[in-house]
Amino acid sequence: MHRPTPELPAHLEALYVRFPFDRSWGDDPISAIRPLARDPRRAEIAGLLGATLAIGNTTAIRGAIGRLATIAGGDLATLVVPGLPPARAADLRRFRHRWIRGDQIAYLARVLARHYASGRSLEDTFLEGLEAGGFAGGLDRLARTVRADTMRASLGAPPRGYRALFPSPRDPGASPCKRLTLFVRWMVRDRFPDLGVWRRVPTGELRIPLDQHVHWIAYHLGLTGRRTRSWPAVEEVSERLRRIDPLDPTRFDFVLCHTGISGDCPKERDLAVCGPCAVRPDCRLWRGRRVAE
Ligand code: SF4
Numbered sequence: 282m283h284r285p286t287p288e289l290p291a292h293l294e295a296l297y298v299r300f301p302f303d304r305s306w307g308d309d310p311i312s313a314i315r316p317l318a319r320d321p322r323r324a325e326i327a328g329l330l331g332a333t334l335a336i337g338n339t340t341a342i343r344g345a346i347g348r349l350a351t352i353a354g355g356d357l358a359t360l361v362v363p364g365l366p367p368a369r370a371a372d373l374r375r376f377r378h379r380w381i382r383g384d385q386i387a388y389l390a391r392v393l394a395r396h397y398a399s400g401r402s403l404e405d406t407f408l409e410g411l412e413a414g415g416f417a418g419g420l421d422r423l424a425r426t427v428r429a430d431t432m433r434a435s436l437g438a439p440p441r442g443y444r445a446l447f448p449s450p451r452d453p454g455a456s457p458c459k460r461l462t463l464f465v466r467w468m469v470r471d472r473f474p475d476l477g478v479w480r481r482v483p484t485g486e487l488r489i490p491l492d493q494h495v496h497w498i499a500y501h502l503g504l505t506g507r508r509t510r511s512w513p514a515v516e517e518v519s520e521r522l523r524r525i526d527p528l529d530p531t532r533f534d535f536v537l538c539h540t541g542i543s544g545d546c547p548k549e550r551d552l553a554v555c556g557p558c559a560v561r562p563d564c565r566l567w568r569g570r571r572v573a574e
Contacts, residue, residue: 282506285563289502290525295559297536302473305539308339311467311474313346317357321478325403325468326393327357328476329427332464333389333446336379339542345378349386352376360390361397384440391436392429404479407465416488417450417512420461424449455512462515463490466531474535487531488519494541495534497548501565 286292306312314331318324327346334345352372353360365373365387376383396403403423410422424447429436448456466487471477489495495518496510504521507514523530540546547554550566561567 283501283503283565283568285503285560289560289563292560292563293525293533296540297533299559300536300539302535305535305543306474308343308542309474309535309539310335310339310342310346311476313343313350314467315474315476317346317350317355318476318478321402321404322397323356323358324476324478326361328464328467329393329403330357330360330386330389332460332467333386334378334381335460335463336381341378345381348378349376360387361393363391363394365390380442381446382440382442385443385446388429388436388439388443389427389446392427392432395429395432395436396426404468404481407479408481411482411486416486417516419482420458420465420488421449421451423447423461423465424452424458450512450515457491457496457510457512457515459490459492459510462488466490466534470529470531472529472532485523485528485530487529488515489522489531489534490538491515491518492538494539495537497541498537498546498560502560502563503565 310331314327317327330349331342331346334349335342350357352369360369360373370387373383373387376386396406403426406426407419407423409419411419414421425431427447428444429439447461448454448458450456450458465482467475468479469475469477469482469487470484489499491499491510491514493510496505496514499505499518500508505514505517507517519530522533526532541548545554546558555561555564555567558564
């Protein structure tokens with residue numbers, strides 16, 4: 282496995298300090314969610330719906346969150362009721378984002394309405410699983426709750442493809458569960474850019490939402506030796522980042538992700554771009570190569 286230099290923590294810190302957060306904030310889905318997260322309940326609802334839509338490029342994701350907010354009259358919590366007014370239900374049925382359909386979002390909203398009617402938050406559910414089986418246990422409990430595994434009798438069968446939207450790390454296949462992991466990061470971290478409304482989950486427990494950009498750079502920096510995204514790769518990258526920042530291992534997630542999204546990292550050896558890259562000494566594309574000063 283490729284090994285980074287012993288200076289990787291300092292190099293990551295330099296990447297973080299120099300990062301143009303102002304440029305990338307407006308491009309990130311969290312910038313569309315924050316205005317909708319006016320209280321902890323609304324933050325959970327906007328966060329979960331927004332994370333569910335986090336497929337494809339960030340412009341399309343923010344657009345999809347905006348269209349859903351428009352259908353909801355600016356408050357996504359108004360979708361989380363046992364039955365929607367007919368006009369709003371018809372608007373929601375017409376909603377599409379990539380392969381996600383409005384009937385799936387409507388079913389999720391009904392699942393959340395039923396869950397909240399029990400007096401429990403999604404944080405309560407995640408915590409139960411966390412205490413019983415660590416972070417993967419928390420995510421598994423969350424996935425099984427939103428898949429409505431125990432509510433079928435009262436809610437009816439979910440729409441086609443619904444369950445596949447919410448994989449658990451404990452399912453066969455060990456999905457990296459990027460969207461649910463991202464949702465939990467948004468809820469737990471109380472520092473930029475996250476919402477920090479879940480106060481009982483320690484930040485040090487978080488796992489990295491391993492999208493393709495984060496995985497590419499993590500693999501090339503030697504944070505994982507796994508070439509494919511999977512739950513074991515999530516654990517491996519998170520553990521290595523936890524050694525660098527035990528209290529906030531996902532602090533670098535936004536920077537690693539947007540380094541890829543923005544094109545700051547060309548994902549190939551390009552001296553003009555890679556020359557000033559703070560993590561170039563650790564990058565496997567530059568192993569054994571020197572750049573003239
Ligand atoms: S050195 Fe180049 S390819 Fe490697 S991480 Fe930096 S920008 Fe990306």
